[in-house]
Amino acid sequence: MTGRRVTLADVARAAGVSMAAASRAMNGSYGVSEAVRARVRAVAAELGFEPHAVARALATGRKTANRRERIEILIVDPDPDAMSAKPFYARVLTGAMRAVGGDLSLEVRRVAALPADDPDPPFGRLLINVPGPAGAAYARRGRTIALGRAAPGVAFVAPDNDSGGHQAAVHLLATGRQHIGAVFGPPTPCADERRAGFLRVMTAAAHPVSIAEGNFTRARAYEATRELLARSPALDAVFAACDVSAMGVLQALREAGRRIADDVAVVGFDGSTLSEAADLSSVYMPVEDEAEAAVRHLLDPALPPPPRLPTTLTVRSSS
Structure with a gap:
């Protein structure tokens, strides 16, 4: 180390961890694995690191000119x-x-x-x-x-988005819904996976689906549901690819005079507090x-x- 005092930053850099992780490892704090703890302490011993007040301040961000990590x-x-x-x-x-x-x-x-x-x-x-x-x-x-x-x-x-879409489709088919629509999400991997899982079940069952494209917003889902109703007046189920979208679906259905569940079933995706508050069936993801x-x-x-x-x-x- 060219004669200068070894710092916690040196140890963290050599061990390939953050200063926060290095601090936890040196202090025995919760939040790092035993493998990381052993690696950091071995590097500290090899470099000759000795903790001191300035190093502790750098690790926790207290009263230092440097920005906190x-x-x-x-x-x-x-x-x-x-x-x-x-x-x-x-x-x-x-x-x-x-x-x-x-x-x-x-x-x-x-x-x-x-x-x-x-x-x-x-x-x-x-x-x-x-x-x-x-x-x-x-x-x-x-x-x-x-x-x-x-x-x-x-x-x-x-999360296992594909499985979530699969579960939603199986549920709607099992409840006897005949005219099923879907408001999918934007072209992102998670939305694509939900879509794939849902449509795979419907295709295997030779069951047509009326599709409207969404973007994970309530406003777009509201308009998409109106499109579905215009295309398929007998619509009796909608899968919404997220709970926010489901709120727009519910709004459009109610404005059209459709009774939720009795006339049209709705299933969302996320399992957020929105689904709990709206008593919405939803695929929970952690x-x-x-x-x-x-x-x-x-x-x-x-x-x-x-x-x-x-x-x-x-x-x-x-x-």
Whole structure:
């Protein structure tokens, strides 16, 4: 180390972990695996690291001229009201906060489109709704993980969307619905997987589906449902690819004088608080666990990538 005092930053860099993870490993705190703890302590011993007050301040961000290390949650969503209108993002934050504890800062950035430059890269990034090629470009700049399948080579955490769509389709067929419609999502991997799982069941059953394209917003789902009703006046079931979309579906059906469940069954996807409040049948996905697992993998890339998280249909009075 050329004679200068070894810092916690040196240890973290040599061990390939964040300073927060290095601090936890050295202090015996919760939040790192035993393998990381052993690796960090071995590196510290090899480098001759001795903890002192300044190093502890750098690790926790207290009274230092340096910026506190941070994880950036980068959300691509053109809706300026997305953070308040879509419970999914609040659930992501809840899970991410479980993983970082108090040692790292979380920075949330919502953009309508990905910025061209990256002047101040964070320690790690959690990508949401980032297209595959762009995700690969961000991955080359530093530690990156995506919620949902991204480009080849980009680590990701995702629920079993295909199975969720499959469960929704099986349920609607089992309840005897004959004229089934669907409001799918935008062309993203998670929406495509839900669509594929739903349509595979319908195709196997030789059951036609009236399809309207959505974008995970209530307003578009409302218009899409009106389109479905115009095309298929006998419509008796709708699968909405997210709970926010389901709210628009319910609104349009009620305005058209259709009784929910009696006339038209509705199934959503997310299992958010919206579904509970609306008594909506919905495919639950563990978003908080998904985000927590993603951030933990950012902090310790040596951890094995988590498998697909299970999805489960919760049947309520809407179907």
